[in-house]
Amino acid sequence: MENVRRAILYLSIAIGVWVLVSFGGTMFDTANAGVWVKSLMWSLLSALFVMPALLMVSDVSRSKASKRTTQTQEPEPSPEEEQKPFVDKSTKEVKTLWPEPEQEDDDWPPNDVAKNQRQSQRARTNA
Numbered sequence: 001m002e003n004v005r006r007a008i009l010y011l012s013i014a015i016g017v018w019v020l021v022s023f024g025g026t027m028f029d030t031a032n033a034g035v036w037v038k039s040l041m042w043s044l045l046s047a048l049f050v051m052p053a054l055l056m057v058s059d060v061s062r063s064k065a066s067k068r069t070t071q072t073q074e075p076e077p078s079p080e081e082e083q084k085p086f087v088d089k090s091t092k093e094v095k096t097l098w099p100e101p102e103q104e105d106d107d108w109p110p111n112d113v114a115k116n117q118r119q120s121q122r123a124r125t126n127a
Contacts, residue, residue: 005057012054018043 022043025036 008050008053008057012047012050015043015047015050019047 019040022036022040026033026040029036
């Protein structure tokens with residue numbers, strides 16, 4: 001499997017260089033633009049077919065590496081050794097980042113128009 005992975009890696013590097021050279025030829029050698037465009041088309045098409053194989057091989061190698069690291073890790077701590085939770089839900093006191101302002105009944109709603117309407121309604125009901 002290692003030889004196959006190496007072969008696909010070298011093939012993908014070669015195709016990548018082919019794409020770059022074809023692109024450069026298309027941009028800078030305008031006299032032979034037709035040849036370079038065909039070369040660029042075939043290099044992109046071959047990259048399209050090789051890329052899934054490269055992704056599968058690299059994914060397999062990464063999963064093997066992650067399995068090795070998980071096997072060498074220390075065992076999980078027992079429940080007694082667990083860390084204290086970040087948010088303590090047992091407290092009933094609500095802590096905020098800044099204190100809430102105390103509001104009097106007359107200050108709410110803060111809109112002046114609504115405040116004036118409320119005062120005029122109070123004046124009508126009291127009269």
